[in-house]
Amino acid sequence: MSMEFADRVGRVEPSATLAISDLASKLEAEGKDVVDLSVGEPDFPTPENVIQAGKDAMDAGHTGYAPSNGVPELKEAIVEKLEADGIDCGPENLIVTPGAKQALYETVETLVDDGDEVVLLDPAWVSYEAMVKLAGGSLNRVDLSDYDFQLEPALDDLGDAVSDDTELLVVNSPSNPTGAVYTEEALEGVRDLAVEHDITVISDEIYDEITYGVDQTSLGSLEGMEDRTVTVNGFSKAYSMTGWRLGYLCAPEDLVSQAGKLHSHSVSSAVNFVQHAGIEALNNTDESVEEMRAAFEERRDMLVDLLAEHDVDVAVPDGAFYMMLPVDDDDQSWAEGALEDAHVATVPGSAFGAPGYVRISYAASEERLREAVDRLAENDYF
Numbered sequence: 001m002s003m004e005f006a007d008r009v010g011r012v013e014p015s016a017t018l019a020i021s022d023l024a025s026k027l028e029a030e031g032k033d034v035v036d037l038s039v040g041e042p043d044f045p046t047p048e049n050v051i052q053a054g055k056d057a058m059d060a061g062h063t064g065y066a067p068s069n070g071v072p073e074l075k076e077a078i079v080e081k082l083e084a085d086g087i088d089c090g091p092e093n094l095i096v097t098p099g100a101k102q103a104l105y106e107t108v109e110t111l112v113d114d115g116d117e118v119v120l121l122d123p124a125w126v127s128y129e130a131m132v133k134l135a136g137g138s139l140n141r142v143d144l145s146d147y148d149f150q151l152e153p154a155l156d157d158l159g160d161a162v163s164d165d166t167e168l169l170v171v172n173s174p175s176n177p178t179g180a181v182y183t184e185e186a187l188e189g190v191r192d193l194a195v196e197h198d199i200t201v202i203s204d205e206i207y208d209e210i211t212y213g214v215d216q217t218s219l220g221s222l223e224g225m226e227d228r229t230v231t232v233n234g235f236s237k238a239y240s241m242t243g244w245r246l247g248y249l250c251a252p253e254d255l256v257s258q259a260g261k262l263h264s265h266s267v268s269s270a271v272n273f274v275q276h277a278g279i280e281a282l283n284n285t286d287e288s289v290e291e292m293r294a295a296f297e298e299r300r301d302m303l304v305d306l307l308a309e310h311d312v313d314v315a316v317p318d319g320a321f322y323m324m325l326p327v328d329d330d331d332q333s334w335a336e337g338a339l340e341d342a343h344v345a346t347v348p349g350s351a352f353g354a355p356g357y358v359r360i361s362y363a364a365s366e367e368r369l370r371e372a373v374d375r376l377a378e379n380d381y382f
């Protein structure tokens, strides 16, 4: 029997990172010691008190279905967090989701029709493109590579790209894959364009707790953005909770009621006891979050210095735990070669719309980062 698949899945290509992870697994199976700098998750355990809160919630019987849009106590804690970021968000504006990815997916599915234009800032996280394609939207990409990945100097380019036909713009600061944190002036520029052309903006702020000496501005806190911003955030990165699958979106109520239909007919809700652990994460983890943030900052500094010793100049990231390494034009071959010869795994920049670069994640110990740089140098990859 030959099955016929829906057009929408045919529009999405397998991840460009697959070739690298397949090769890494093969090398590891052969007993090779691979330094994996391709991963997008913190290398710290979930804070102990959050784990305990999850266990306690199970013991207390929070094991049934949860209210579809989220457990009220968690929603209250999120409302307070967003208020501290200057975002006016009530419980009625929230959908709590199994991961920020689901929040983004529901938002794109709710807003984007066949042929609608969605603007991305390149380099951009891989799943935005896939989500837009699944929804049938058309992509319009603005390249920040020539501006050290900063948005402020690219505002004219963005102004040229958007029009009254633009349905949606996606902004992700701090950024995956570049680690760039956009300035308040840059975001005000985005606001002006969004208001002028009546564009809805997704502000993906999942790395907001991981910044180094700069302030992250929430787009939804800017005047004029209250009614046109979907703020997306999650627990994976700040609290090292990738496997728990917990995130949320805050949006105008009419969007919440439309997206809520998708949410209830697909996932029903985020996991009940996980949401209870999320309350603990938001309320009682300041110290653990700061410890992780400080460790990432030290590693960033160390990595920038080590690379400079090999005359490799990078755009120094102000947030998240990634940086873009300039390599050959053919970044896919560079990454495959680096993995085969030096046993160092990176992600080709082309996957993010940034050919000529690879993304390195410094969610790895200082010792492993040093090892990676040494091996790349020994094998003439710099």
Ligand SMILES: Cc1ncc(COP(=O)(O)O)c(C=O)c1O
Binding pocket: 040, 098, 099, 100, 101, 102, 125, 172, 175, 176, 204, 206, 233, 234, 235, 236, 242, 246, 247
């Ligand atoms: C920019 C960005 N947004 C959203 C996500 C989704 O995170 P999660 O679904 O684990 O909350 C990720 C994960 O890598 C990310 O890098």
